[in-house]
Amino acid sequence: MSNGQHPAPRPGFVxxxxxxxxxxxxxxxxGFRLEKLPAGRSRVIYPAEPLAGLDDPEGxxxxxxxxxxxxxxxxxxxxHPGMKLTIAFDDISLPLPPxxxxxxxxxxxxxxxxxxxxxxxxxxxxxxxxxxxxRMTEDELRHTVGDRVYDxxxxxxxxxxxxxxxxxxxVVLGETPHGEDVHFCRRAAESDLVVYVNINLVSMDGGHKSxxxxxAGYTGLRHHHNVHTLRNxxxxxxxxxxxxxxxxxxxxxxxxDAGVKxxxxxxxxxxxxxxxxxxxxxxxxxxxEWTGRDxxxxxxxxxxxxxxxxxxxxxxxxxxxxxxxxxxxxxGEVEAVHxxxxxxxxxxxxxxxxxxxxxxxxGLPYICPYNVNSIMNPILVMCLGLGYFFNxxxxxPLVREGGVVIMSHPTPWEFHPVHHPSYIDFFEQVxxxxxxxxxxxxxxxxxxxxxxxxxxxxxTSYAYHGVHPFYMWYWGSHALEHLGxxxxxxxxxxxxxxxxxxxxxxxxxxxxxxxxxxxxxPTITHMKNPPLLMADVT
Amino acid sequence: MNAVSxxxxxxxxxxARLGFPLRAAPIPQGVAPxxxxxxxxxxxxxxxxxxxxxxxxxxxxxxxxxxxxxAVIADPTVVGLDRLDEVKGPIVFAANHHSHAxxxxxxxxxxxxxxxxxxxxxxxxxxFASRFxxxxxxxxxxxxxxxxxxxxxxxxxxxxxxxAGGWSLLIYPEGGRSPDGxxxxxRGGAAYLAIRCGIPVVxxxxxxxxxxxxxxxxxxxxxxxxxxxxxxxxAGSGESARAFNSRLEAAVTGLAxxxxxxxxxxxxxxxxxTSPGLxxxxxxxxxxAWALGDQNGRTRRRRxxxxxx
Numbered sequence: 001m002s003n004g005q006h007p008a009p010r011p012g013f014v015x016x017x018x019x020x021x022x023x024x025x026x027x028x029x030x031g032f033r034l035e036k037l038p039a040g041r042s043r044v045i046y047p048a049e050p051l052a053g054l055d056d057p058e059g060x061x062x063x064x065x066x067x068x069x070x071x072x073x074x075x076x077x078x079x080h081p082g083m084k085l086t087i088a089f090d091d092i093s094l095p096l097p098p099x100x101x102x103x104x105x106x107x108x109x110x111x112x113x114x115x116x117x118x119x120x121x122x123x124x125x126x127x128x129x130x131x132x133x134x135r136m137t138e139d140e141l142r143h144t145v146g147d148r149v150y151d152x153x154x155x156x157x158x159x160x161x162x163x164x165x166x167x168x169x170x171v172v173l174g175e176t177p178h179g180e181d182v183h184f185c186r187r188a189a190e191s192d193l194v195v196y197v198n199i200n201l202v203s204m205d206g207g208h209k210s211x212x213x214x215x216a217g218y219t220g221l222r223h224h225h226n227v228h229t230l231r232n233x234x235x236x237x238x239x240x241x242x243x244x245x246x247x248x249x250x251x252x253x254x255x256x257d258a259g260v261k262x263x264x265x266x267x268x269x270x271x272x273x274x275x276x277x278x279x280x281x282x283x284x285x286x287x288x289e290w291t292g293r294d295x296x297x298x299x300x301x302x303x304x305x306x307x308x309x310x311x312x313x314x315x316x317x318x319x320x321x322x323x324x325x326x327x328x329x330x331x332g333e334v335e336a337v338h339x340x341x342x343x344x345x346x347x348x349x350x351x352x353x354x355x356x357x358x359x360x361x362x363g364l365p366y367i368c369p370y371n372v373n374s375i376m377n378p379i380l381v382m383c384l385g386l387g388y389f390f391n392x393x394x395x396x397p398l399v400r401e402g403g404v405v406i407m408s409h410p411t412p413w414e415f416h417p418v419h420h421p422s423y424i425d426f427f428e429q430v431x432x433x434x435x436x437x438x439x440x441x442x443x444x445x446x447x448x449x450x451x452x453x454x455x456x457x458x459x460t461s462y463a464y465h466g467v468h469p470f471y472m473w474y475w476g477s478h479a480l481e482h483l484g485x486x487x488x489x490x491x492x493x494x495x496x497x498x499x500x501x502x503x504x505x506x507x508x509x510x511x512x513x514x515x516x517x518x519x520x521x522p523t524i525t526h527m528k529n530p531p532l533l534m535a536d537v538t
Numbered sequence: 539m540n541a542v543s544x545x546x547x548x549x550x551x552x553x554a555r556l557g558f559p560l561r562a563a564p565i566p567q568g569v570a571p572x573x574x575x576x577x578x579x580x581x582x583x584x585x586x587x588x589x590x591x592x593x594x595x596x597x598x599x600x601x602x603x604x605x606x607x608x609a610v611i612a613d614p615t616v617v618g619l620d621r622l623d624e625v626k627g628p629i630v631f632a633a634n635h636h637s638h639a640x641x642x643x644x645x646x647x648x649x650x651x652x653x654x655x656x657x658x659x660x661x662x663x664x665x666f667a668s669r670f671x672x673x674x675x676x677x678x679x680x681x682x683x684x685x686x687x688x689x690x691x692x693x694x695x696x697x698x699x700x701x702a703g704g705w706s707l708l709i710y711p712e713g714g715r716s717p718d719g720x721x722x723x724x725r726g727g728a729a730y731l732a733i734r735c736g737i738p739v740v741x742x743x744x745x746x747x748x749x750x751x752x753x754x755x756x757x758x759x760x761x762x763x764x765x766x767x768x769x770x771x772x773a774g775s776g777e778s779a780r781a782f783n784s785r786l787e788a789a790v791t792g793l794a795x796x797x798x799x800x801x802x803x804x805x806x807x808x809x810x811x812t813s814p815g816l817x818x819x820x821x822x823x824x825x826x827a828w829a830l831g832d833q834n835g836r837t838r839r840r841r842x843x844x845x846x847x
Binding site: 056057058101102106113114117118120122124146147148149151152153 | 617618620624802805806808810
């Protein structure tokens with residue numbers, strides 16, 4: 001597996017902070033902070049270094065298609081003339097940040113289509129499985145599937161975004177034993193074979209969730225994207241203990257029983273988010289290993305970013321394409337494939353950690369799954385911190401029950417009017433009234449989910465569905481229930497207050513404020529993320 | 539005998555009176571005279587053109603002259619470069635050949651790190667027929683002579699040495715420009731060299747250069763062009779040069795189809811064996827020309843001014 005160019009990657013580890021520990025780099029939106037953590041009672045979790053990518057990705061993909069896992073025939077045996085083939089693939093929310101060309105999905109889709117062409121398959125549709133996310137633009141689709149595939153299929157209307165609000169394009173396949181409607185894309189349901197092409201950036205992705213969520217609409221999603229399910233997903237990154245995944249797995253059984261044949265192709269990437277050289281390479285180095293050049297580069301970058309307006313900063317970061325490399329590819333029956341995929345994700349991201357602390361700190365970067373080429377609004381800040389980073393654990397949360405999370409992010413009161421129209425109303429109307437997820441769910445969800453204008457914008461513009469901000473809020477509901485307080489360092493005070501959190505100017509201020517909840521001299525864990533890591537807490 | 543001729547004859551006589559070393563020593567009797575080894579054609583020595591000063595000059599010509607000229611007259615669209623992402627080391631680039639514009643177009647389209655360490659296989663009997671033409675070809679395009687009139691090992695040996703030294707090769711397996719707009723059958727040189735040197739071949743299809751400067755024309759005209767790079771190919775173990783050459787020709791044919799239609803249609807037709815051939819129908823000349831269609835843009839459709847009622 002090693003390409004021989006770099007020394008063996010070092011695993012992630014936990015650094016106990018003492019007086020010699022340098023200030024730690026915190027992501028702070030489209031900027032950075034250097035924070036000195038209290039000595040003697042703080043620890044920092046560092047991610048593992050990037051694993052080596054596959055030497056021959058094309059060969060590995062072909063090998064996976066010809067030697068599937070589980071109860072599945074090789075892909076060529078499933079392809080025949082006259083059949084209906086649907087290829088569904090993950091949308092713009094994966095990977096983060098978007099990767100350099102060629103995207104893994106392009107490589108896989110071209111390999112699948114090559115076999116389909118060899119078998120004489122004519123009827124092929126390609127669908128971006130975006131559920132209720134915003135539609136992908138032409139540029140984004142081109143980046144994902146490549147120009148060759150885009151030019152061959154899109155002009156003929158054979159490559160398109162899922163429209164989960166199209167009454168003719170969606171179908172209910174049945175009901176799970178728990179009474180959950182299984183809502184599904186009609187074209188996929190009526191196909192002889194659905195090939196799903198995934199990128200598993202984190203352990204939450206993939207498995208039955210790819211199709212049961214990615215090819216579904218509100219009718220199906222509401223059964224697992226709700227407060228009850230998400231509060232019982234501990235964590236949603238740990239499939240074995242995630243009610244969200246249990247629901248998706250039940251739906252997967254219904255899909256299978258309805259006769260939909262799925263050939264799942266899952267891939268994993270290393271965590272080479274910022275590259276081994278280049279302007280952002282220092283972001284994935286350990287602070288004491290920064291060279292003089294790194295330090296000079298950091299100071300120049302920070303100074304420059306601090307004086308630039310927000311739009312310019314965002315533009316710079318939005319242009320970044322991660323040099324991720326594929327570390328594994330497996331194909332075949334969904335559950336057998338996902339088992340191996342999850343193990344490969346863990347091999348890159350899992351860091352063993354002992355015990356919980358009173359406070360968990362995190363520096364939130366400029367991007368989350370829902371603001372690619374867009375604005376990170378306050379609701380997405382909450383979702384990234386409490387929905388994603390808080391849940392990047394297996395076993396127990398990194399912070400004790402009743403503890404405090406301190407996040408670092410500017411949290412501007414700013415929204416993308418095209419991408420997030422319902423977020424604006426959610427922020428102005430719903431959060432102004434209450435921040436309690438249960439109350440929000442019962443009083444407001446249906447109204448937003450069925451709003452004709454939001455549905456129109458979702459179907460015809462590039463807007464997230466009306467119900468999407470609710471799901472963002474529910475995503476953090478496990479953390480909200482678990483925590484005693486949430487503090488945002490450097491956040492816009494008005495926006496932070498609207499979220500129901502507290503704003504602090506500096507980290508020492510935030511620690512002082514936290515001591516009201518957790519007492520003096522609290523223990524602190526800092527999660528140095530990204531590059532991505534997942535804590536295995538014992 | 540006029541006065542001028544008389545003067546020349548006298549001069550020769552005076553020269554003949556001068557002895558060696560002011561004049562060449564005569565060949566002793568009984569000794570075979572040395573063969574007059576020609577330094578033109580396939581024997582032209584291009585080694586000087588791969589030294590540093592010549593390479594710098596060539597880079598300046600490629601970037602400073604060829605690129606802007608090609609941008610104006612060829613307006614190229616380059617596709618498929620992502621297929622070269624995983625390739626390292628020297629490559630044989632094998633392209634179809636319609637025009638003298640192919641080489642500058644390809645030299646400005648082939649990406650780094652190959653672009654500036656590239657030699658071009660050029661017909662010895664055409665490009666190296668004179669000292670001036672040979673020097674210009676070697677300097678401007680990095681041409682190396684290839685004998686196409688007779689079977690000779692020397693050209694292959696010389697190019698294999700260059701590849702071993704890290705140089706990539708651009709070669710036109712058709713052996714020359716298209717005489718009528720259709721492609722010609724591939725010769726086995728590219729496949730042979732790739733097998734011999736153990737390096738990949740990248741098939742390339744160039745479309746549109748026939749309209750710029752087809753064989754027989756002297757002045758170029760503007761036309762849109764497309765350069766399509768294919769997936770790098772390596773010979774299978776034990777695969778003969780003939781079989782590999784057939785695959786290479788099929789790959790370029792597939793790229794031509796991909797350019798004319800799209801990738802999916804081309805792949806399906808390639809697997810079904812129904813890709814339109816590069817060489818055109820085997821019919822008489824006028825029907826071949828007819829089958830090419832209106833590629834030179836001479837026929838202009840009249841714009842309809844009024845809708846059909």
